[in-house]
Amino acid sequence: MTDRPEIMSRLKATLDKIHNPTVRFSRADQRIHDARPALLPERGRSEGPGRTVLFVTEAKAAQAEVHQLAALDDVVQAVAGLLQEAGIDRLKIAPDETLQTLDWSGLDVAFGRGEGDDRAGLSLAYAGVAETGTLVMRSCPASPTTLNFLPDLHMVVLREEDLTANYEDVWAKLRAAAEPDQPVLPRTINWITGPSRTADIEQTLLLGAHGPRRLVILLIDAPET
Amino acid sequence: MTLPSQGHAPQCHDFQKGAKKALDDAQLQGLLNRTLKDGFQQKRLASMARLPEYDDLRDRARDLKNHVLDHLDVYLERFEAEVKKAGGHVHWAKDAETARAMILDICLAADAKIVSKGKSMIAEEIALNDHLEANGLTPVETDLGEYIIQLRHELPSHIIAPAFHLSKNQVAETFKDHHTHLDKDRDLSEATVLLSEARSELREKFLTADVGITGANFLIAETGTAMIVTNEGNGDLTQSLPRVHIALTSIEKVVPTLDDATLLLRLLARTATGQEQSVYNTFFTGPKRDGDLDGPEEFHVVLLDNGRTDLLASEFRDILRCIRCGACINHCPVYGVTSGHAYGWVYPGPMGSVLTPHFVGIEEAHLLPSASTFCGRCEEVCPVRIPLPDLLRRWRMRGFQRGHPGGLQRFGLKAWALLAKHPALYAPIMRLAVGGLKGLAGKRGAFKRLIGAGGWTKARDLPAPQGGTFQARYRKGER
Amino acid sequence: MTDAASPSAKPRVGLFVTCLVDLMRPSVGFAALRLLARAGAEVVVPDQQTCCGQPAYNSGDSETARAIAKTVISAFEDFDQVVAPSGSCAGMITEHYPKLFADDEMWHARSQDLAARTFELTTYLHDHLDLNDTGAVFAGSATYHDSCAGLRELGIKHQPRTLLATVDGLTLNEMDDTESCCGFGGLFSIKFPDVSGAIVDKKAANVEAAESDLLLGGDLGCLMNVAGKLKRRGSGVRVFHIAEVLANMTDAPAIGEDAT
Numbered sequence: 001m002t003d004r005p006e007i008m009s010r011l012k013a014t015l016d017k018i019h020n021p022t023v024r025f026s027r028a029d030q031r032i033h034d035a036r037p038a039l040l041p042e043r044g045r046s047e048g049p050g051r052t053v054l055f056v057t058e059a060k061a062a063q064a065e066v067h068q069l070a071a072l073d074d075v076v077q078a079v080a081g082l083l084q085e086a087g088i089d090r091l092k093i094a095p096d097e098t099l100q101t102l103d104w105s106g107l108d109v110a111f112g113r114g115e116g117d118d119r120a121g122l123s124l125a126y127a128g129v130a131e132t133g134t135l136v137m138r139s140c141p142a143s144p145t146t147l148n149f150l151p152d153l154h155m156v157v158l159r160e161e162d163l164t165a166n167y168e169d170v171w172a173k174l175r176a177a178a179e180p181d182q183p184v185l186p187r188t189i190n191w192i193t194g195p196s197r198t199a200d201i202e203q204t205l206l207l208g209a210h211g212p213r214r215l216v217i218l219l220i221d222a223p224e225t
Numbered sequence: 226m227t228l229p230s231q232g233h234a235p236q237c238h239d240f241q242k243g244a245k246k247a248l249d250d251a252q253l254q255g256l257l258n259r260t261l262k263d264g265f266q267q268k269r270l271a272s273m274a275r276l277p278e279y280d281d282l283r284d285r286a287r288d289l290k291n292h293v294l295d296h297l298d299v300y301l302e303r304f305e306a307e308v309k310k311a312g313g314h315v316h317w318a319k320d321a322e323t324a325r326a327m328i329l330d331i332c333l334a335a336d337a338k339i340v341s342k343g344k345s346m347i348a349e350e351i352a353l354n355d356h357l358e359a360n361g362l363t364p365v366e367t368d369l370g371e372y373i374i375q376l377r378h379e380l381p382s383h384i385i386a387p388a389f390h391l392s393k394n395q396v397a398e399t400f401k402d403h404h405t406h407l408d409k410d411r412d413l414s415e416a417t418v419l420l421s422e423a424r425s426e427l428r429e430k431f432l433t434a435d436v437g438i439t440g441a442n443f444l445i446a447e448t449g450t451a452m453i454v455t456n457e458g459n460g461d462l463t464q465s466l467p468r469v470h471i472a473l474t475s476i477e478k479v480v481p482t483l484d485d486a487t488l489l490l491r492l493l494a495r496t497a498t499g500q501e502q503s504v505y506n507t508f509f510t511g512p513k514r515d516g517d518l519d520g521p522e523e524f525h526v527v528l529l530d531n532g533r534t535d536l537l538a539s540e541f542r543d544i545l546r547c548i549r550c551g552a553c554i555n556h557c558p559v560y561g562v563t564s565g566h567a568y569g570w571v572y573p574g575p576m577g578s579v580l581t582p583h584f585v586g587i588e589e590a591h592l593l594p595s596a597s598t599f600c601g602r603c604e605e606v607c608p609v610r611i612p613l614p615d616l617l618r619r620w621r622m623r624g625f626q627r628g629h630p631g632g633l634q635r636f637g638l639k640a641w642a643l644l645a646k647h648p649a650l651y652a653p654i655m656r657l658a659v660g661g662l663k664g665l666a667g668k669r670g671a672f673k674r675l676i677g678a679g680g681w682t683k684a685r686d687l688p689a690p691q692g693g694t695f696q697a698r699y700r701k702g703e704r
Numbered sequence: 705m706t707d708a709a710s711p712s713a714k715p716r717v718g719l720f721v722t723c724l725v726d727l728m729r730p731s732v733g734f735a736a737l738r739l740l741a742r743a744g745a746e747v748v749v750p751d752q753q754t755c756c757g758q759p760a761y762n763s764g765d766s767e768t769a770r771a772i773a774k775t776v777i778s779a780f781e782d783f784d785q786v787v788a789p790s791g792s793c794a795g796m797i798t799e800h801y802p803k804l805f806a807d808d809e810m811w812h813a814r815s816q817d818l819a820a821r822t823f824e825l826t827t828y829l830h831d832h833l834d835l836n837d838t839g840a841v842f843a844g845s846a847t848y849h850d851s852c853a854g855l856r857e858l859g860i861k862h863q864p865r866t867l868l869a870t871v872d873g874l875t876l877n878e879m880d881d882t883e884s885c886c887g888f889g890g891l892f893s894i895k896f897p898d899v900s901g902a903i904v905d906k907k908a909a910n911v912e913a914a915e916s917d918l919l920l921g922g923d924l925g926c927l928m929n930v931a932g933k934l935k936r937r938g939s940g941v942r943v944f945h946i947a948e949v950l951a952n953m954t955d956a957p958a959i960g961e962d963a964t
Contacts, residue, residue, distance in 0.1 A: 001327065003319035003530065007476065010534040011298040018295050028299035028481065031292075032447045035482035038285045041278040041491070058501065095518075113518035116432045132501040141516035145465045149458050167490075171483040183311040185448050187513050187520045188465065191506035196458040199498075200370035200386065201416045202393050203260050209369055210424060210431070211458025211505065241896070248902050262881075558885040562902040596896055598889025598903075599762065601856035618762065625764030634895065638760065642768040645723075645755040646775060652751070659727050671935050671960040680897025685904060685932035688728065688960035695721050695730035699749055704737060 035175075037168040044131040044166030051130045055163055056219065058133030062194030063207065064215045072220055075157055076102050082216060083107070083120055086153055094123040096142040099157065114146030121151035121212075125158040127170045128217075132193055135217065136170050139188035148190055154212035156192075160222040167191070232321050232352030233380060236569035237581060237590040243567030244596075253390055253564055260389045265555040268499025269606070276495065286492055287610040289485055290546035293477075294537060300446040300479045301528070307449025311511025313524035321351035324529050328353060328438065328471060329360055331525055335469045337362060337435035343453060343460035344368035345440030346384055346549060347473050347529055349571045350584070353438070364438075365430040367459035369423055376403045382565030384572065385497050385551040390564050393419070427459070437463035437521070441474035442549070443489060444526070445508070447482040451526060452508040454493060456500075461507050470509070470521035475529045477537075477545040483508075489548055492608040497550040532583055540619050544579045546609040553603035553613060559596055568593060575603035575613045582620050591629040594620035656694050663692045717745040718783035720776070720797070720822070722790045723755040724924040729959065732924060735951035736789045736825055742839070743832035745785070752779040756788075756796040762890055766804060770811075773801050777814050786822040789947055790923050791854020792890075794824035799857050824854055825947060826922050830863035835870050840950045843873040847914035848946075849907070849930065850882045851923035864922060864946050871949060879914035881906075888929035901933070908933040911941055918954075919943045931960040 015024060046054045056066050067078055083091060093099050095111040099122065114121055126138040135156055139145045148154060164170050178184040196211030207213050236243065247253055273279045293300060305315040316331075318324035332340060340362055342348065354364045354375065366375040370388035374381055376399050381387030388396070397413035400422055413419055439460050441451035451472040453460040464470045480486050486508075494500040513520030536545055554560050554574030565573035570590075572580045578593040594617040603613040628635070644651040666672060666689035674682050681687055717740055725732045733749075740747045757772030776797065780786045788794040801815040846868065854860035868876050887893065887903025907930055911919050919934070919941050921927050931943035942958035957963050 001323070001330075002317050003323060004317035006319055007317050007528075007530045007534060008298055008302075010530075011301075011476075011537070014534065014538040015295065015298055024296050025299050028296040028303070028446075031481050032303065035447060035484050037484045038289070038488040039278060039281060041276055041282075043276070062501065062504070116428060134502060139517060139520065140514075141518060144518040145461070146519040149461050149465070167487045168484055171487070183307070183448060183510055185450055185508060185510045187510060187517055189508040190461070191502060191508075192504065193500075193502040193506075194504050197456050197504055198369050198420065199456075200368075200373070200388055201396055201419055202256070203264050203386075203389065204393075204416045206416055206420045208424065209420065209457035209459065210367065210427065210462055241898075244896070244899050248898055558887060558903050559896075559899055562899055562906075596892075596899065598852070598885050598887060598892045598900075600852035600885035600889070602852075602883075602885065605856055618764070621762065621764030622766055623764070630763065630895070634891075638763055638765065638768075641755075642760055642765065642772070645757070645760075645772050646768070648752045648754050648775070651754045655727055668963045670957055670962040671932060673936075679894045680901075681894060681932070683897055684901025684936070685929070686935040686960055688928045688931055688935075690728045691730055693730060695726040695733040696749070696751060698730055699733070700751070704734065 040166055040168065041131070046130045046165045051163055051165060052160055055128055055130040055133055058130065059194070059217055060133070062133055063197070064133065064194045064217055066217045066219055068219045068221065070221050072098070072102065072157070075218055076104060076107070078218055079122060079155060080107055082153065082155060086120070088120045088153060091120045091122060092118045092147060092151065093121070094143050094147050096124045098124055113144035114148070114150035116150060118151045120153040120155070121147045122155045122157070123147050125156050125162065127173065128158045128163045129167050129170065129191070130163055131166050134167070135192040137190040137192060139186045145188045145190065148192065149211045151212055152208065153214045153216065155216045155218060157218045157220060159220045232350060233570060235581070235585040235589050237585060237593055239569060240567050240592040240596060243569060244563040247564045247567055248562060252392055254562070256390060256392065257561055257564055260386065261555050261561055265498060269496055269552065269555070272495045272499040272501065275501070276491070279495070282488065282492055283608050283610055286489055286608055287546060289480065289488060290609050293480060294542065294545055297476065297479070297537065300481060301476060303446040304444050304449055304479050307446065308511065308526055309449070311449050313449065313511040313526060316525060316527045318527055319530045321531055324351050324473070324527055324531070325353060325356040327527055328473065329356065331469065331471055332357065332362055332436050335436055335523070337469070339430060339434045340364045340436045340438060341430055341434035341463045341467060342366050342371070343437070343439035343455065343463040344371050345438070345473055346571065347440055347475055348438065349381060350531065351529070353473070365427070365434070367427050367431065367463055368455070368457060369420070372423060372427065373399055380566065380571060382573065383551060383554060384549055390566070431462040431466050434463070434467045436469040436471060437467040438471045438473055439464050441472045441478060441526070442493070443486045444474060444479040445483055445486050446479055448510055450508045450510045452486060452506060454503045454506050456504045458505050461505055464507070464509055464521065465519055468521055469523040469525070471525045471527060473527045473529065475531070476533050493548055493550055496552045496606070496608045536583060541579060541583065541616055543611050544576065544616060546611055547576055548609060550608055552606040552608065556602045556606050558598060558600060558602070575617070579613060579616045579620065587620060587624050587627060591624040594624065652694070652696055656697050659690045659692070659694055663690050714744055714746040715784040717747050718780045718786045719747055719749045720753060720756070720780065720786055720788035720793060721749065722788055722793045722924070724928070725789055728928065729924055729945070731953055731956060732789050732945040732947050735945070735947035735953050736787070738951045739825070739829055739833070739947060740787060743829055745832070748783070750779045756793040758792065758796045759891055761796065761800060761804070770804050773804055773815065774811065777801070777811070777818050780818055783821065785828070786818065787825055787828045788822065789825040789945065791824050791851050791858055791860055792923055792925065794822055795853040795857035797822045824858055824860060824922065826864045826867055827858065827860060829950070830866055833867070835866065838867065838870040838950060840871040840952060841873055842871050842949055842954060844917035845875040845877055846918035846920050846949070847877050847879045847911060847916040848882060849886060849919060849921040849926060851921055851926045852885050854922055855883060860922065867946065867950060868920070874949070877914045877916045879910045881910050886926045886930050888925045890925065893929060904929050904933040908937055908939065912937070912939050917942060918949070920946045920949060922946055927959050931958070935960045
């Protein structure tokens, strides 16, 4: 059962009056091929230390918590502190090599996807967009999407060198990294801007609707060059 | 042209009754003020101020959408090809009935019992839940607002904030009525407690759902990607936990590239709720990949026409640019006092008044395009610059040709028209009429009641004429 | 822009009275005459005018709207400019007449010609009066309602305020939501009286909260609507068309006010 022929023929009948089909096809094809940003606002063109400052400001404005750490090695201690403060004794970590090689001894951790009873989760961000303090998460075996949504406390490691000024730079990065004959995008790309929220009850802003109630970003300073 | 299949039975013909009910509801009026004026309107202004390029982006968004409409078949074909490359399926449904049947088939083939649902206006348009329930499935709305109105068997009153018309107490009552396995004496007076309860009730449904159905805010031809925009994260749990994910969407949602979607995303949350971005913007492409620890095994897109190909060929084409932000609804002075249910179907406010007559017929819905002062605020705030008052007026033209308004109003219009076309008749007759009214008023400046003044004098006085017409007095030499 | 054949250097301005001014409040027309004369125009009032056709147009009766528009276009063919004391009527002529004749080449050209020469009153006065000496005096305060068509179709916002700033003794208090619709909408107020009543109630509340002696505006329909509601609420605010204040005609009863 499909109505594709009927729908397409109705579209064609209308659109052929505007452009002939060959022109229409080649223009659309060209436009996809030429993919480029329409207009990058000023705020989407930050650079250097200003970019980091902008990211932190915007992320906090969206109710994310941001901790700036000097190095990856400081993550474990930061995480331990957050878990203790929140009274949570177990942690699920995305099975990313960068996170797996840290020394988790002393903490009750497991690596894998998110489960319904996970109260805390730790992931590694693919990128961070300074324009709006947005994390970009890319699904893959090392970064399961469910870990971004099921835990109550979601902690995300983000490296300063993975900050981009705008979203378009992230798309460019993904396109450049794509394998030939493979989809450019993974199963899921998440843009995450702050913790889960709703205002559905009398317009009162409440955090933790279904996703995490707290989003903590652990921003790792870029290595000194 | 046959009507698209309607789904929910429309009550648009009862607009006046529905409006009156809303006007008399003091609690609703308070919620309207709070949600719209103090809420969405102020937040949008503040958020626009943070993006100086806003108006420029609106122009580009309008141009992008127009371009897409001119090339719609090509972009849809490309989208479909890319979805397939990524291992997904695309189903083309010409109307609501077909879409319902297709979705049911997918669910039955997956041996589904529980179906979790992210927020989808298309699902409301085709009345999907009723159909699934009638066929033995249990659809569960996961967006908090949609969940609440699902429990209450109501239609959404707003396309972004479907349950804003309810007070906290009404929500608490609803939960007490439906979450009967919980202690009936529990204290539900705090919003945080209500939210916790909803979260735990729904978490169980998320985790046990066999099929997850979401909408799609945009479809991206370049990569075969569908994307959703939520604040709660419910859409994400709906699409990542079950074995099967269905994205139910409509044909005009496609955009050429990821960058094009990004342009629209810079406008959407900003214009709708005043946020920089909604918390979760999620782009999904096909089913889970090799090695993924989670994600659906099957991914389906159901592309719905339901009369949109007709709209594309019609004088109402511009409405297909709509990105469902709700700004027109938030700023409409009429919606601001009647709320959404008075509009009698799925889509309220200005955009609803342009769409609804197309879906349910102008006979049923002619009051909707009439219920506007043409103040133009909707067009002013629309991020894709849809000329809403013009489109509403075109519906009025169609309505007029079919006899709406009828009765006394039409007679009055015809009488006025006759006189207005003939100044030589108009002048003396109007002089008499004005003189008569003035005589009736005497020294009074206004009438508290006047036969034939319709409902005007119910709510306000009617100023009396000054006396003599300007033309008559001018001809006599007054200056 | 003067007619080169005419011996006079003054522009020949046709006054489009508007049906509401003609029938309900001629003083607005006479105020317009005085102000236009002061602005250096030679003003003529053609008698072959009745209405701009908006009630028919907005009811969906394009045929009648076109017929009425043709009489207006013909009546005002020979003027350098046409001025109307109403944003919605001026907007009907400038924005909508050309649309009405999109399929009729000859009338489309004539309607565009008229549209290019037609102005709403406050815009015209703002551009042609000597703003250092408008001669207007009023000791008291006023608040101003921005009628929708004038605001959104014609960009009328600062012009009336600049004019009011020239009124000796007048204080302008801006109310909340000056740009919100008053709920008149022409026939809307009669077709949906309850809804209209609720909308104008909000506007009246904002007017009262501005605590001013006067409510002013540029469109008589809106003003009658709000004045009627203010009166029903027992408010003492006096409502005038801005032209009446500029022409020093506020001694007469305000809109809806009883004669003494």
